[in-house]
Amino acid sequence: MxxxxxxxxxxxxxxxxxxxxxxxxxxxxxxxxxxxxxxxxxxxxxxxxxxxxxxxxxxxxxxxxxKFEPIQYIIGEAEFFGLLFKVNRHTLIPRPETEALVDWIIQDSSTQHPTPGTLLDIGTGSGCIAISLAHHLTQTRISAIDISSEALEVASENAIRNKVQVDLKRQDVLELTTLPKQFDIIVSNPPYVREQEKAAMQKNVLQHEPDIALFVSDSDPLLFYRKISRLAKTGLNPGGILYFEINEYLSKEMVSLLREEGFKQIEVKQDIFGKDRMIKAFNHA
Ligand SMILES: C[S@@+](CC[C@H](N)C(=O)[O-])C[C@H]1O[C@@H](n2cnc3c(N)ncnc32)[C@H](O)[C@@H]1O
The missing domain is CATH 1.10.8 (Helicase, Ruva Protein; domain 3)
Structure with missing residues (x-):
């Protein structure tokens, strides 16, 4: 032919x-x-x-x-923050909104003295956040966890492919009572889509991307944020920063949650579409 x-x-x-x-x-x-x-x-x-x-x-x-399978799964890779990542049905396809979160952390870190020494990415999936940060923040030691061993295998291949070192570990964050050590930065893009939002989602996402990466119950949509904030209260060094990607409809609830957990200087940031998409907060001593 x-x-x-x-x-x-x-x-x-x-x-x-x-x-x-x-x-x-x-x-x-x-x-x-x-x-x-x-x-x-x-x-x-x-x-x-x-x-x-x-x-x-x-x-x-x-x-x-x-069958509306995303093109990234068909070719087996996706571009994120100028790097190429292997993806498969066990990993969420990295989104442009998440690139903005990575960019925020890099911008902030470049103005900090000394530069952050340690960073933890919770729910790393393909490793897109941890690996792009490792690529840019060469002085920072990066760790990442995920509940899915299949996703971690992909993240490990992506770290090799992009020539960076990330300490990867399988861990269910909801089961943790403390973090293994103290970090200067904790970042997470946890599952945050409520079941009630499914109706508005596209077929290719619903049928092909992993449910475990996306969905939380309607009754407790901030489950992961609450758990991670509590872990971060002790797992962040004094002055350490917590960054989250958030559900655009729940930014006010996120500010309240972080305030209740004792975080300071809470800042919400919009994505390129003007939607509340990320938040950061300081852990003061
Ligand atoms: C929204 S995806 C984010 C993936 C990647 N960080 C990104 O930004 O594209 C959420 C990730 O959290 C992981 N996850 C879900 N439940 C978890 C749990 N209880 N403990 C640790 N990781 C979890 C999923 O496997 C998935 O990789």
């Missing part, structure tokens, strides 16, 4: 399911990944004959797109 035919088959099979722009981007990613061709090359070399293996791989990818 020639590149030109593969391309026309791809667009005619999927045009009723996705907007044209999104399909263009999917085609480019798959061409890069499977055919090792850039988008421009697929046009300039439209008459090129493809191997049977490449055509088969492309057709399997098309089947998965028909």
């Amino acid at each position: 020639k590149v030109s035919l593969l391309k026309s088959d791809f667009f005619s099979a999927l045009h009723s399911l996705y907007p044209q722009e999104e399909l263009q981007s999917f085609f480019s990613l798959l061409a890069q990944h499977i055919l090792k061709m850039t988008r421009l090359e697929t046009t300039l070399q439209a008459e090129k004959e493809l191997t049977e293996e490449a055509v088969l791989k492309f057709s399997k990818a098309m089947d998965r797109l028909e």
Whole structure:
């Protein structure tokens, strides 16, 4: 089969399911990944004959797109903060909102003297937060935990792929009574989507991303935040900072929670869409 035919088959099979722009981007990613061709090359070399293996791989990818599987799972990687991360169905696909949280920590840390020596990422998933921070905060020793051993395997591969050192450990944060040591920074993007918000979510997220990474009960949506804040009260060094990604609808409740737990200088920050998306708070001695 020639590149030109593969391309026309791809667009005619999927045009009723996705907007044209999104399909263009999917085609480019798959061409890069499977055919090792850039988008421009697929046009300039439209008459090129493809191997049977490449055509088969492309057709399997098309089947998965028909089932609304996220393109990042199909190609097995996602870009985050300028780095490439392996992802699979055990790891949440890193989101742009989370890049803003990483950026906040890097900006803050660059103005701190001395620079933070230790940092813990709770619920690390693919390791995107811990690994991007390790890449930028080279003086900081980074640890990360997650309940999912499958996610931790991916995080470990991602640390190697991105040439950084992160201490990874399987741990259920809800079972912890204390943290193993004291940290200068604790960061977490824990599960925070309420069951009641499911109805408004897209099929590709609901059917393919891990429930354990996303959902909390309607009756206690701040469960993880409360637990982590309590652990952070003793697990943060005096003057240490706690950072969270938060549910956009629960920022007021988050401020109250952190205030009740005794944190100071609480600051909420919006994402690029103007939604309350992250919060930081200081642990004063
Ligand atoms: C919203 S995802 C965040 C993943 C990654 N940090 C990111 O920002 O893309 C939440 C993560 O918390 C982990 N998790 C869920 N329950 C947990 C628990 N009880 N203890 C530790 N980690 C947990 C999930 O496995 C998942 O990787």
